[in-house]
């Protein structure tokens with residue numbers, strides 16, 4: 063990805079409720095992407111749509127599909143309900159969101175996320191590693207918490223892989239709290255510097271500076287530009303606003319305006 067290119071990742075979560083709606087939203091977003099010039103767009107729908115959507119993005123350089131999770135084993139009999147990284151890659155998807163706080167809430171641990179990251183890399187997927195604190199405590203312990211999340215997720219990951227990693231900073235207190243809005247750009251900027259410092263300590267400065275770090279949590283068209291500019295995020299991970307083609311279209315325009 064070019065240095066100033068912004069990436070927008072749409073996390074559809076368990077939405078929408080019907081296939082008709084899913085195809086409608088996808089079609090409307092695709093039209094907006096075709097009118098865009100620079101931004102990279104990744105749609106992460108429920109698994110059911112990966113193959114169909116990936117076919118519809120075939121040959122489009124800046125438009126890709128991603129999954130919302132993978133299991134760490136490649137195949138097997140004892141894994142009812144799981145989907146592996148090679149399966150997701152074979153569907154045509156290129157990205158995978160890993161370690162989302164909503165999955166951590168259902169028992170996903172740092173060591174599970176670490177195994178998933180490694181299997182994603184092995185299958186040729188680009189992992190979007192989500193990290194983020196529950197709250198900002200006055201003692202500032204959350205920084206240590208963030209650092210540990212990054213360290214555990216990347217344990218044993220070779221430095222050559224880092225060019226293909228995206229870190230999504232998603233403070234849990236800012237996810238889906240649209241009434242309060244996203245976090246402030248200055249706070250985001252500080253946190254992104256902290257994340258790069260944590261990665262520099264694990265690898266080196268060059269890798270840390272080149273790392274793609276994006277922000278997620280209640281992003282909408284009112285704050286996207288400030289988060290990208292003042293926050294110095296390389297992109298945005300967008301939940302609710304990504305299901306509304308008009309809003310997501312506005313976000314694409316904003317991301318596209320960065321040269």
Ligand code: PGA
Nearest residue numbers: 237238279280300301302
């Ligand atoms: P939100 O979700 O934009 O609806 O807050 C972001 C996310 O959870 O990835």
